[in-house]
Amino acid sequence: MKKIIILSILFTFALSKPLAPIDFDVVKEQTNTKSPTLLLMGGIQGDEPGGFNATNMFLMHYKIIDGNVWVVPVLNKHSMLMNHRGLYDDMNRKFKNLSSSDPEYFIIKHIEDLITDKEVNVILHLHDGSGFYRPKYETPLLNPNRWGNCSIIDQKKLENVKFGDLNTIVNKMTSHINDNLLEPIHKYYVRDTHTAKGDKEMEKALTYFAIRNKKPAFANEASKELSLEKRVYYHLLAIEGILDQVGIKYERDFKLTPNNIYRLINDKTLDVKINDSIILPLYGLRPVLNYFPMPKDAQITTIPLSSKAHIVGLLPRNNQVWLKYGNKLMTRINPDYIEFDHSVKNIQIKVDGELKNIEVPSIVEVKENFEILPIEGYRVNIIGYVIPNDKSKKPNETGILIHHKDCISKFSIDKAGKIFRAEIYKGDKFSGMILIKFL
Ligand SMILES: [Zn+2]
Structure with a gap:
């Protein structure tokens, strides 16, 4: 029975093409090239959403006032899409002696180039870890083999390097987190892995690549025991702690609480x-x-x-x-x-009696009714609207006043039955989409 299961898993895997590695994005928030630059990264493991939601929150809701932050929202995007730790093994063990035939080789080189960029002064790498790290064994969940809720350095110092006093910086960072604990059990500890003293696993990790290249690097772990918004909460505290230490000034557009983070992650306007x-x-x-x-x-x-x-x-x-x-x-x-054809940039729509010029694509809010004006050379198909008594296969639904009740609810794109697609075509080509959202 086991054999059959394994064979069928292998067979399914062989049939579905594996997802090819995807290079990551870098978003550079720069205000002053003379000020320090932090390289902030999340998602080297695709199943650690605390890290990549923290980088995402940071990009959406923080503004740098002085200094520079380069953000890699998610390093391992292909694994994130698959909710997988690492589609091509652990990406955080590829920073030493990696074969150029590794499918992720180009991604690792890209990260290494960023880390060693002369503009970069400090590196912060975000992870989600199991349980709660404690220096001494307390329980199966709280002990030295757990990685949750700790801040990690590979060694205490980098000599003759700006921000090279890793130990002082990481201790101030964890104090900042501990000043804002949600519960005592969440307490952060500093974990020094003493990588250079023979930690064969950590030698292959990203932060130690940085250390070997004389770049101050820190990792922050939020516990997988915590809800997503709480993990993000602790990561954001770690980021703020580092920014304070290196003198990068920022503003945040919300009050830092797990409830607010939950609301912003689940932002219905996205x-x-x-x-x-x-x-x-x-x-x-x-x-x-x-x-x-x-x-x-x-x-x-x-x-x-x-x-x-x-x-x-x-x-x-x-x-x-x-x-x-x-x-x-x-x-x-x-x-x-x-085939997509980008030829339509704007269309005219009468929204509740008022003529509006609408960019393609966009979401148009409608109270009562709308009418898409005819577009020379194009036809419009409103999915869910059927012209009464019309049998033609290629309808052009312009010049018709349409109410919510004229649209068949099951064709809406949303569960609430309020948002409908207006698709614009030129001959056999698709030229763009407008969403009609009934309020
Ligand atoms: Zn990790």
Whole structure:
């Protein structure tokens, strides 16, 4: 029986193409090149959402006033999309003697180039770890073999390097966290792995690559025992602790509490633009979207996306395209592959009687009714609206006043039955999408 199970797992794996490694994004928040630069990274393991949601929150809700922060929201994006620790083994063990045939070789070289960039002064690497680290054994959950809620250095000092007093910096960072503990059990400890003294595992890790290259590096771990918003809370405290230590000034646009972080992660106003032609809200979507246009012949993971959130991605899965926000699955798209044509930039829509010029793609809020004005050379198909008594296969639904009641609820893209797609076509090509959102 076991053999059959293993064989069928292998067979399924062989049938589904493995997801190719995806290079990461770097977002540079720069205000003053003379001030220090922090390199902040999350998500080297794809199943540690505390880290990559913290970098994402940082990018969305912090503003640098003086200094520079380079942020890699998620290092291991392909594994994040699959909710997997490491699709090609542990990425955080590839910083020593890595074969150039490793599928992630180009990603590791890219990180190494960033770490050794002469602009970079300090490095902070975010992880989610199991249990709660304690220097002495207390319980199975609290002991020296656990990694949750600790701040890590490889050694106490880097001689003759700015910010090279790693021990002092990390102690101030953990004090800052401990001043803001939610519960006593969450207490942070400093963990010095003394890597140079023969820790064969840590020698292969990212932070020790930095140390070998004379770059002050710190890792912060938030416990996997904690909810996502609490992990992010502790990571943000660690980031703020480091920023204070190196003199980078920032503003945050919310009061730092787990409740507020929860609210901001689950921000219902977030959306994503796909290939500059389609827009989707991240939240409230139906679990499956059918007959949805997707660019023909494109590699799914390289389709351009733009969103306020930096951890959004498209994952090809079986015959579907999954929209991911970090480890969260937002919807599964059954694609209708079609050639995209970006020729329509704006269209005119009468919204509740008022003529508006609308950018493509966008979400248009409608109270009572709307009417898309005819566009020369294009046709519009409003999914869920059926022209009464019309049997033609290629409807053009412009010049018609449409109310919410005229749209069939099951064709809405959202569970609430309020948001409908207006798809614009030029001949056989898809030119863009507008979403009509009834309030
Ligand atoms: Zn980790």
